[in-house]
Amino acid sequence: ETLKLSHQWSEGDVRHQVAQMVADEVKAANVDLEIQIFPNQTLFKAREQYTPLSRGQLDMTIFPLSYAGGQQPAYNLTLMPGLVKNHDHAARLSASPFMAKIEDIMTGDDVKTLVHGYLAGGFGSNKGCITKPADVQGVTIRAAGKSFEEMLAGAGASISSMASSEIYSALQTGVLDATNTSSESFLSYRLYEQLKCYTPAGETALWFMYQPLLINKTTFDGLSAEQQKALTDASAKAEAWYLEQAKAGDAVTTKAFADAGVEIAEMTQADFDAWRELAKTTSYPSFAASVEGGQELLDMALSVE
Amino acid sequence: MVSTAFGVAASLMIFASVLITCHMIFVRGVLGQSTIWQTEAVIYLMIGATLLGLPYVQRLRGHVGVDLLPQLIPPAARRVLAVVVMLSTIAMIAAMVWYGWEMFHLAWKRGWKSESVWAFPLWITYLSVPLGFALYLLQLLADLWLASFGPSDELPEPHPERSPD
Amino acid sequence: MDPLTLGLLVAIATVVVLFSGVSVAVGLLIVATLFLWIFDGPRALEALPELFYAELNSFALLSIPMFIIMGAAIASTRAGPDLYEALERWLTKVPGGLVVSNLGACALFAAMSGSSPATCAAIGKMGIPEMRRRGYPPEVAAGSIAAGGTLGILIPPSVTMIVYGIATETSIGRLFLAGVLPGILLTLLFIAWAIFDTWRRGAASAALVSARYSWRQRFEILPRVLPFLAIIAGVLYALYGGVATPSETAAVGAMLCILAAIVIYRMFSGRDLWVVLRDSTRESVMILFIIGAAGVFSFMLSSLVVTQSVAQYIAALDVNRWVLMAVINLFLLVAGFFLPPVAVILMSAPILLPIITAAGFDPYWFAVIVTINMEIGLITPPVGLNLYVINGIAPDITLRQILVGSMPFVGCMILAIILMCIFPGLATWLPEAVMGVAI
Ligand code: NA
Numbered sequence A: 001e002t003l004k005l006s007h008q009w010s011e012g013d014v015r016h017q018v019a020q021m022v023a024d025e026v027k028a029a030n031v032d033l034e035i036q037i038f039p040n041q042t043l044f045k046a047r048e049q050y051t052p053l054s055r056g057q058l059d060m061t062i063f064p065l066s067y068a069g070g071q072q073p074a075y076n077l078t079l080m081p082g083l084v085k086n087h088d089h090a091a092r093l094s095a096s097p098f099m100a101k102i103e104d105i106m107t108g109d110d111v112k113t114l115v116h117g118y119l120a121g122g123f124g125s126n127k128g129c130i131t132k133p134a135d136v137q138g139v140t141i142r143a144a145g146k147s148f149e150e151m152l153a154g155a156g157a158s159i160s161s162m163a164s165s166e167i168y169s170a171l172q173t174g175v176l177d178a179t180n181t182s183s184e185s186f187l188s189y190r191l192y193e194q195l196k197c198y199t200p201a202g203e204t205a206l207w208f209m210y211q212p213l214l215i216n217k218t219t220f221d222g223l224s225a226e227q228q229k230a231l232t233d234a235s236a237k238a239e240a241w242y243l244e245q246a247k248a249g250d251a252v253t254t255k256a257f258a259d260a261g262v263e264i265a266e267m268t269q270a271d272f273d274a275w276r277e278l279a280k281t282t283s284y285p286s287f288a289a290s291v292e293g294g295q296e297l298l299d300m301a302l303s304v305e
Numbered sequence B: 001m002v003s004t005a006f007g008v009a010a011s012l013m014i015f016a017s018v019l020i021t022c023h024m025i026f027v028r029g030v031l032g033q034s035t036i037w038q039t040e041a042v043i044y045l046m047i048g049a050t051l052l053g054l055p056y057v058q059r060l061r062g063h064v065g066v067d068l069l070p071q072l073i074p075p076a077a078r079r080v081l082a083v084v085v086m087l088s089t090i091a092m093i094a095a096m097v098w099y100g101w102e103m104f105h106l107a108w109k110r111g112w113k114s115e116s117v118w119a120f121p122l123w124i125t126y127l128s129v130p131l132g133f134a135l136y137l138l139q140l141l142a143d144l145w146l147a148s149f150g151p152s153d154e155l156p157e158p159h160p161e162r163s164p165d
Numbered sequence C: 001m002d003p004l005t006l007g008l009l010v011a012i013a014t015v016v017v018l019f020s021g022v023s024v025a026v027g028l029l030i031v032a033t034l035f036l037w038i039f040d041g042p043r044a045l046e047a048l049p050e051l052f053y054a055e056l057n058s059f060a061l062l063s064i065p066m067f068i069i070m071g072a073a074i075a076s077t078r079a080g081p082d083l084y085e086a087l088e089r090w091l092t093k094v095p096g097g098l099v100v101s102n103l104g105a106c107a108l109f110a111a112m113s114g115s116s117p118a119t120c121a122a123i124g125k126m127g128i129p130e131m132r133r134r135g136y137p138p139e140v141a142a143g144s145i146a147a148g149g150t151l152g153i154l155i156p157p158s159v160t161m162i163v164y165g166i167a168t169e170t171s172i173g174r175l176f177l178a179g180v181l182p183g184i185l186l187t188l189l190f191i192a193w194a195i196f197d198t199w200r201r202g203a204a205s206a207a208l209v210s211a212r213y214s215w216r217q218r219f220e221i222l223p224r225v226l227p228f229l230a231i232i233a234g235v236l237y238a239l240y241g242g243v244a245t246p247s248e249t250a251a252v253g254a255m256l257c258i259l260a261a262i263v264i265y266r267m268f269s270g271r272d273l274w275v276v277l278r279d280s281t282r283e284s285v286m287i288l289f290i291i292g293a294a295g296v297f298s299f300m301l302s303s304l305v306v307t308q309s310v311a312q313y314i315a316a317l318d319v320n321r322w323v324l325m326a327v328i329n330l331f332l333l334v335a336g337f338f339l340p341p342v343a344v345i346l347m348s349a350p351i352l353l354p355i356i357t358a359a360g361f362d363p364y365w366f367a368v369i370v371t372i373n374m375e376i377g378l379i380t381p382p383v384g385l386n387l388y389v390i391n392g393i394a395p396d397i398t399l400r401q402i403l404v405g406s407m408p409f410v411g412c413m414i415l416a417i418i419l420m421c422i423f424p425g426l427a428t429w430l431p432e433a434v435m436g437v438a439i
């Protein structure tokens, strides 16, 4: 039996490697199960994976869950400023009752999580360094994620929405002053060629995005017990590796920026707290208002130590 | 008539995209303010214009095809081929209407929104899929009628520049 | 079934279906649907409209109607004839001056229009009757305009480059720059041929009436070309001056052209504006429909692992890279005979790109090669959009005459492809000089 796994990244990306690892392990288990990977949006477009997954037209995907925030507003919590402090905290969040609640919602869409994982990101700017809210005053910025846009707008930034593929030329020509995205995107779009200052994800970081490996639940339930076990064993192994790679990825990006002569700024605990205070008056209330029981869900997430 | 009306609508949607994009550039570049909804609005307008424009372009015979074979065969066979092509086209478009309706219905029933700050209700843009293809289907049925029972000089030709418009 | 055999089946089915005379977009949908149904099961059909929708769900596609509007708006004014007349007054002493003027006007017009049929129509409406009035044979008149019009997709902006950029995820700004020098090269080759052809005809061409112009007449027409240059400057400023992203620039251009048509060329009537919008809408919807359908088609190829297998198969053949390039060119040429450029690019780029990058070719250089092949396709039957346009302008010129007239220009295009292979820097130098080494 063959399962189709689709994702949006190139074959060098850590997320492809996670998928590849699961595919290799499952194949090695010899349980008559094969996973065929379609990278680079060769099957479904980047943001269009969730609907086919939930309808069973696609078997598996690695997917930033917040992309489906328009269908399930609760998923917006998986890309919420100040919710995650660092990668270890992210791992604890993945194992918390909060994530169990999110998984309940996924079950309603016939989707099941195999591998948990968060990736971090930072800020890059051509108008000074961005570490605290005051730094984005009057800056034209492209932010990844609805909640981040709300928070940055609250800090006086002007938000510009555009496709991630246009960030490079927008920074080059000055259409954009700054951007906020994942470490992996900063690197793969070679934004160090266009940025003057980079604020990486370090000891504390603001930008964390949940990007799990998902499977259609009906498909999973239809597998034999051995196949299911092979899949979950492979996933457990991949999850540990994903966490390591996520930590390493931030350092790789920071080094690339430093090597390119880009100034590296650092976000202090005080800066982080200032952003979080801002989020409490912007993104958080907006989220709580958008979902039934949103406040409760938010509190669950915030209570994870 | 209906096709032309939607053709006008499609043209206006394209024109609106010009204005909205210029508005976005102005707001961002000159006023230095946030541009939240414009990019998305333009995408939805383009999708809408494409789908709602289908019947109009069909009426103008503006959809290109390879007409080498139909021109080589005798008129009687050409008519049969034209009808076969029409019927397959109709079946294909009918499938798009059917599944397009399902897609729209799902988005509408579950209240799906775009994942941006704007949170645009997706059923509106999804509706253009079944609606556009349904109108296209109607135009095709009218053309089929013409191809089967109309005088032979009114056989639909696939070239835009030779259309009677 | 083995994916390669499946691929062959898909290819045969596609040819058969498209030759039936069905429209290209619907043909692609039909083939995709049949294969998905048979090999992925009936459930795959549920995803059809979503795939179609997803393919159109891209801001970059906005530039297609925008660049078409630019051409249509300007084509509806006197700008084309003005441009053409200005060149004519200056070039009247050159052998074959009228043909050279037409080709030059096509090239300049191409710098504003993203579509070849639009370029062809804008210059041809005045150029073809004028050439024939002055005694040029119908073959030369029609052939030079048909060929000159194809420059519309090589000289930026270009609708097919946008489609290539979207299909291969390459930078559209960079693709545009890659087209500049090859566009100039091809224009020069066309002009060189026109001059040589007139000289070769020698005595016969003595009959041609060469108009005489005073220097005063030559200078007084120049201001009428200014709006034209202003629009090009405006678009370039928007693109490289930090005003707009490449996709947004197209809308700035469309706006400038509409404004120029109204303010400078006094096109006040709503009816004229409607004609511009109607023609643009017709061409845009036709192209966007093919794009959506091609999205479904390439999903089918990918889902049945045909794309990946063909790419792997060819990579494993390990032939000489230039043999490979020759085969690819032949394929593009034949595909271009039958299909409109957008369809060829959308169907083949996802398969070809991994192959050519693996063989060490530059994707931006390859875009230019593809584009020149598509230019040839525009003036060859059975599907040659420019042929239809010429047919609309001069219904009494037969298809055979147009073909005879454009054959030498096809030769120029093939020569350009060969030159591009020998000097790849023609395509790669400018983008690298302006934007740095490619990502
Ligand atoms: Na052009």
Ligand code: NA
Residues within 6 Å of the ligand: C336, C337, C338, C339, C376, C377, C378, C379, C380, C381, C382, C383, C384, C385
């Ligand atoms: Na052709």
